Amino acid sequence: DGGITQSPKYLFRKEGQNVTLSCEQNLNHDAMYWYRQDPGQGLRLIYYSQIVNDFQKGDIAEGYSVSREKKESFPLTVTSAQKNPTAFYLCASSMADVNEQFFGPGTRLTVL
Amino acid sequence: GQNIDQPTEMTATEGAIVQINCTYQTSGFNGLFWYQQHAGEAPTFLSYNVLDGLEEKGRFSSFLSRSKGYSYLLLKELQMKDSASYLCAVVHSWGKLQFGAGTQVVVTP
Numbered sequence: 001d002g003g004i005t006q007s008p009k010y011l012f013r014k015e016g017q018n019v020t021l022s023c024e025q026n027l028n029h030d031a032m033y034w035y036r037q038d039p040g041q042g043l044r045l046i047y048y049s050q051i052v053n054d055f056q057k058g059d060i061a062e063g064y065s066v067s068r069e070k071k072e073s074f075p076l077t078v079t080s081a082q083k084n085p086t087a088f089y090l091c092a093s094s095m096a097d098v099n100e101q102f103f104g105p106g107t108r109l110t111v112l
Numbered sequence: 113g114q115n116i117d118q119p120t121e122m123t124a125t126e127g128a129i130v131q132i133n134c135t136y137q138t139s140g141f142n143g144l145f146w147y148q149q150h151a152g153e154a155p156t157f158l159s160y161n162v163l164d165g166l167e168e169k170g171r172f173s174s175f176l177s178r179s180k181g182y183s184y185l186l187l188k189e190l191q192m193k194d195s196a197s198y199l200c201a202v203v204h205s206w207g208k209l210q211f212g213a214g215t216q217v218v219v220t221p
Contacts, residue, residue: 035211042116042199042211043155058208090154099143099203103154 003027004104006091011109013085021076021107023091030096032074036060037088037106046089049074050096078109085111116212118200123218124190132185132215134200142203146174146185149197149214158185158198187217195219 004025013019023032031050035043045058049068063082068074074093078085088108092101116136124130136144143162147155159167161176161183173186187194197214204210 040120040213042213043201043209044211045208048208088152099209100145100157100160101209103156105154106152108152 004091004093004102006089006104006107009105009107011107013109013111015111016080018080019078019085019109021078021089021091021109023074023076023104024072025074025091025093025102025104026072027093027102028071029093029102030071031094032068033092033094033101034058034064034066034074034076035090035092037090043090046076085109116200116202116210118198118212118215120213121216121218123220125220126190126192128190130187130190130217132187132198132200132217134183134185134212136181136183136200136202136212138181138202138204138210140205141178142205144174144176144183144203145199145201145209146172146183147199147201149199151197155199190219192219192221 007022033048034046037043044060046064047066049055052071055066055068065077090106091104094101118134145160146158148158149155159174166175171188176183197216199214200212201209
């Protein structure tokens, strides 16, 4: 089946630790995105990538890093510099020049 | 500036109709999406409007007026499973989406 997977669904980390969230898609989509969602708020764009080996900062990139070494994969690292990392993280992908984005199931990160 | 406004919450009874409004002010506009999101799950696509007018898809319809910066999502014959958050999202120049905060719809028996 084609789709987007994110793992794990729930993740707990201690404050000060870096953590990497996985996002994989087998839809052959060129573009991939990372969003953060906080309670009562809409999705906010962290980073996006339109092609392999290229990515751009979104609206709230501080404290996060990404890589795009393969078309299928777009991992997000939440670094210790992110002041408030506890949130629901959503990965999405889309075809080039097509607006509809398909979302993964999300990872809920809790930093203790 | 860029701003998207939608009501925080709406309550309706099963079988009724609910209209969720979305107003936007953006520097670039290439269409508007409506997504449905159940608690703790991923958003799922409902509709996409790029031209003015009404798009109907089963029980759900979406309307757009670009001159007014206004859209609405109409949910007919409400069912309990329609209880969810409904997200309005504006498309900017290259496909970047800007989301509103979402409207929580509560369907009561």
